[in-house]
Amino acid sequence: MDLRIFTEPQQGASYDTLLSVAKATEDLGFDAFFRSDHYLSMGDVDGLPGPTDAWITLAGIARETRRIRLGTLMTAATFRLPGVLAIQVAQVDQMSGGRVELGLGAGWYEEEHRAYGIPFPAEKFARLEEQLAIVTGLWRTPVGETFGYEGTYYQLADSPALPKPAQQRVPVLIGGHGKTRTPRLAGQYADEFNMPFASAEDSERQFERVRAAAEAAGRKGDDLVYSNALVVCVGKDDAEVARRADAIGRQVDELKENGLAGSPAEVVDKIGRYAQACSSRIYLQILDLDDLDHLELISSQVQAQLG
Secondary structure, X not given: OEEXXXXXXXXXXXXXXXXXXXXXXXXXXOOEEEEOOOOOOOOOOOOOOOOXXXXXXXXXXXXXXXXOEEEEXXXXXXXXXXXXXXXXXXXXXXXXXXXXXXXXXXXXXXXXXXXXXXXXXXXXXXXXXXXXXXXHHHHHOOOOOOEEEEOOOOEEEEEOOOOOOOOOOXXXXXXXXXXXXXXXXXXXXXXXXXXXXOOHHHHHHHHHHHHHHHHHOOOOHHHOEEEEEEEEEEOOOHHHHHHHHHHOOOOHHHHHHHOEEEOHHHHHHHHHHHHHOOOOEEEEEEOOOOOHHHHHHHHHHHHHHHO
């Protein structure tokens, strides 16, 4: 089971804070550092010092780390034109020496669009589908050839399809709970399917839908990596678990029900249930980014038991 660190910087984090977490992620042996792609805080937090852009952040972290994978859960298709996004991700992939992964979703948080003057179209899913076709099409166009696309929402003509990523194929992540369109897109475009904040039972059912969609698209179901994103709150004892839950404004019982919470043994046991559901990777949502001792405990007491 791969463990990756997943951050939510819109809740309040500077670049320096994120860099500290990313370096700890690398030093403690985790597989990757991922971040959300949002411009507005959620819930009862002030979000200070304000939002950081996902791909600018990852570009900086790319130059300050050497091993860990870097990516987004999920970049909103509403935030960037597909040609621009393809350039940004390819450049950060070059800057990292080929360690980038692109999670791409339709976008959903209408308030942040209003707050920053970003259009929030009604037909978001159809736009996402065109973006996936364009971004992947630009990357796989051979050097010296051009790329064109004539869609409902985007049109490209005679694009040189440059720059290219350092990797021959940048992994693309698609995720979500939708029962029809989401599996279809994942089956066609995704290297990894991520089920966010769901039970092991619901995850297993969605993974099966994605497997079927991949096979319908002429692929093998096992061509994809299947993963989960879950909030994490671990403590050496009940008091430490309660302290960490209080720091993020959550209740221990709710965290145990909906995430990975409790002692290291409890968390390892619950991760095992996701492994039985055919998940091979967990994105650990870390909400208190100043608590690096939390990461150390997860590394030494949880990750170490997963081998």
